[in-house]
Amino acid sequence: MAWFRRSQENIQTGGPKKDVPDGMWTKCGGCGEIIHRKQLEQNLFTCYKCNYHFRIGSKVYFEILLDKKTFKEMDKKIRSMDPLNFVDSKKYSQRLDEAVRKTGLMEAVRIGTGEINGLPVVVACMDFAFIGGSMGSVVGEKIARAIDAARLKKHPLIIVSSSGGARMMEGALSLMQLAKSSAKLAQLSDAGVPYISIMTDPTTGGVTASFAMLGDVHIAEPAALIGFAGPRVIKQTIGKDLPKGFQRAEFLLEKGFVDMVVHRKEMKETVSKILTLLQN
């Protein structure tokens, strides 16, 4: 079969593989439709055919939620210290450096101030791309500072969650961030400042068991996975397949744990409407 062999060097595909395809076409994770980049952007990274919501980061979400050029980021430079000198198959400090390099982000959450249809708000948005959106000391501290800012300015707070849970590599310190963020929210609540929690795919573990489930109003994106334990763990525990739609946004609406499931395209207007009603 010599005629079948390449006569020249292999064709080079150029550069290392990228996690996020930056080509012009993207395949929908829901229905498999091939969607053009421009169209995807126009649809705020949702599928025009099946409404599948692609996972997006804080950068896009702030654009979706806030009026143009109103976002001012706060406490950009807080970084983790690797307090336990944690090493598994890799050093945690190395994981952090890699995450920073790969995502261009400093941590798994960004916080700041902005406006929604002219209404000043404090916002926080998690980035799942940064170590699975896991919550360690820095995420906890930034969330706490966002809450403090909302309380002191008396501006409504909006937190967009996407997280695999608490960050294992900071041990009990990560766990304490659940208590820390919840305690701060109790203060915010006592001060009568509204807090809207937006849950996107996926919101699980410690983040769900703290600030994500403590909003005055809970909004979920369609089909977002929201829960305490992950589906794999539950499946292992009960030894049965999970029912279709289990732990999805619509399931939580049915069970009474979110107020509404809102398409990303209507998110800003919905939030704006709620805040206007609550504040006027």
Next chain:
Amino acid sequence: MAKVMLDFEKPILELEQKIEEMRKYADNLDIADEIQTLEKKVDQLRQSVYTDLTRWQRVQLARHPDRPYTLDYIEMMIEDFVELHGDRGHSDDKAIVGGFGRLGKETVLIVGHQKGRDTKSNLYRNFGMPNPEGYRKALRMFHLAVKFNKPIITLLDTPGAYPGLEAEERGQAEAIARNLFEMSHLPVPIIVVIIGEGASGGALGIGVGDRILMFENSWYSVIAPESCSSILWRSWDYKEQAAEALKLTASDLVEQGIVDRIVPEPLGGAHRNAQEVANTLKEILLEELKALKKMKPGALVEKRIKKFADMGAWKE
């Protein structure tokens, strides 16, 4: 009854058994000297093994099947205990117990996770893994404590909140989050004691308070070592390394600024002398309560929130 033997304490327990056997014959035989020598030896062995335990060995002690549980401490420390049941919404979760009783002269609310001792009681207690109604039952009792201005003591000992289908349906995450939120501003003193296993959100769900005490041979972390091993090492075999990496013992947590005080245990663990441990705990609790009762409710809550707000390690 066959004694439960952890691998690392085998030489000690074997020697202890031998001494016990020899004592039976001590009346007829002149072996007092030999017994004495062996006792010295076992003492030395105990010192060397138990004073320098690895983190994983402490996890094993925290899970020791003879270890006293919440109801044992209640029986040993609390007088006139009246147990309360149910969350008034769904059912009575047997993995969390609680009620009012007297600690010394003080009426307190005491709430804790409850494990079972054998298969039957473990099934009844769901192995100490609460469902959402367990956390809601605890919260209902916390509100009663506020209503009647009684301090709260919680005892933490759980392998985790139950990761079941119905638990999710009934909002396990919401139930835990609600408790963290509410506990952080309850206007009565709260003392939290980790008596055995403090596994993640399932433990913390009744674990927000003014003072956090931890038994010498207990563990408290964001995840159990085995689960950590399975996720980060992709194998169940690295539990020892995971326990080391997680730094989950009482002294570790004091260093991390999470735990305020360690409750000492006799050599070999709390089960070696449960009554002694209960007495120590009672004394410590009374001392802590005395100090907390001097604070006004507003200052108490403010300090509690600050305590948790200060937890974490970051740089900027």
